[in-house]
Amino acid sequence: MREELLRNPVFAMAATQFDGVADFLELNDELRERCKWPKRLITVTVPIRHDDGSTKVYFGHRVQHHLTRGPVKGGLRYHPNVDLGEVAALAMWMNWKCALMDLPYGGGKGGIACDPRAMSMTELEHLTRRFTMEMIPFIGEDIDVMAPDMGTNEQTMAWMVDTYSTHAGRLIPGIVTGKPLTLQGSAGRTQATGHGVAFLACRALNKLGVTLTSATAIVQGFGNVGSHAAYGLSNSGVKITGISDVSGAIWNAKGIDTRKLRDHVAAHGTIKGFPEAELIDPAEMLCQPCDILIPAATDMVITGDNAPHLKCKVLAEAANGPTTPEADEVINRRGDIFVIPDVLCNAGGVTVSYFEWVQNLQRFQWTEREVLTKLETMLENAFTRVLHFAERHKLPHRMAAQALAIKTVADVKSQRGLFP
Incomplete structure (x- = not known):
């Protein structure tokens, strides 16, 4: 087994990431095996x-x-x-x-x-x-x-x-x-993941000293996550210059009106044919100059081939596993891209899912404002912990985030022990 x-390339990538973090944490063989599989x-x-x-x-x-x-x-x-x-x-x-x-x-x-x-x-x-x-x-x-x-x-x-x-x-x-x-669903659940992506991307720009109203973003994928990330960034003053979906990609250097695009997609089921933007090759779009690049579609889209050509300041991983280990090596060597790793960047969805679960157990409903405020507080805490850990140990953000997480699981396994 x-x-x-x-043999699956996605699991092999996840296992490679885990092995690197386990080496850094110096997990013993027992904990390493129990945490990995x-x-x-x-x-x-x-x-x-x-x-x-x-x-x-x-x-x-x-x-x-x-x-x-x-x-x-x-x-x-x-x-x-x-x-x-x-x-x-x-x-x-x-x-x-x-x-x-x-x-x-x-x-x-x-x-x-x-x-x-x-x-x-x-x-x-x-x-x-x-x-x-x-x-x-x-x-x-x-x-x-x-x-x-x-x-x-x-x-x-x-x-x-x-x-x-x-x-x-x-x-x-x-x-x-x-x-x-x-x-008994939760208010705020639909937009939770995209809202979190936009919130963290803005926090990253703040850390880099980039003014939101002067910033640009490219969003790969206009499903639930990508669309709400685009709406959130637009509401913060960030200009969305490129967006793609399964039908292709569109570009407007002056900015894409995401609300009009939403209406177009609702009417036609695709971004294709949107009159206020021109077509662009989806692969080329990823390498256009921007402040924020958001892969929000599938895994393994940032590779060793295109990573050297990225022209973003922030890589906000809205999808799971969008960046391959080969691309990580390139990005780490470059040192000029602020990576918000997927385990942090798209955690808004599971966090608000947790809120929904708690509300169901309590038989008590929270307002959308309460939900999104609690979400931002938790994301801010995790964001700060990752940056401090990365700085203290001189680690890339992905390894810092995964090290904090894996150590948490390993510590609990160690405390609970191994049932005979």
Whole structure:
């Protein structure tokens, strides 16, 4: 199983990052092995009947990296390329993210290999409900709490709540987060990750002495995270010059009106054809001059090939694992890019998911202002800790963030001991 996981390039990248941090922390072999490998790797078959009467079997995965510090927390994605290795890597990163933010969670991640864009709402509902039933022995408010991710949304979570609650015989809203507000979801959850990205990017510019109203940003990916990051930066006075999605990329050196672009995407489903910007090659867009570069789409987009050509002051990693180890080496040698690593930069989502979970357990709702204020306070604390640790130990920001997180998990494992 170890070799199978390591054959996946995303998990291999996560493992390489972990090994480097474990060397720095001088973890002994026992703690190193216990911290690195996931506790549970669960794969289930999900047979459903399609609208045309045919039956198809899908494969669903859920990886629970550690339950040492509490129930695991992490998203559920629907995408054709989902596989166990990728899910395991994302669960590992989520574990470090929760530890860095001091949330009482371990890391989890799940996914079903499917194309949600080619499926009807009925088929997606059947897929979700069947997967939830298959997972019931392994999930619960105190075991594993899922959330939306790529290809899933609050409706997916509503189906999961209903399926689990019907099985239990009572409403259990805390089984997932990212639910509709009418099902005891949390105000501020939809924009949480993007809001956090924008907040931290602005803090980084403040550290560099760059005035927000004179700054520019490029956003790769205009889904939920990228769009809300763009809105947040625009509201702070930052000019968005480039944006991309799966259809391509657009550019306007004078600035893109993100509200008009949002309306265009709502009407057409893509940024393509937006009249107030010109087309640009998506790869070229990443290397255009800007103050903030936000990869908010997929993993491994900042590579050893394009890292030497980046012209940003701040690299704000809204996606999980967007920067390869080869690119990290280049960026570290350059020394002129302020990296906000993914385990910190996109932690707004899981932090507000934690707030939603707490509200569900308390049966008490917070206002959006309360939620976003608490989020910014926690992000500011983590941001400050990472910068101080990096400065004290002369480390890159990614290693500093992961070292703080991994040490937290390792310390708890050491304190709890190893059950015979």
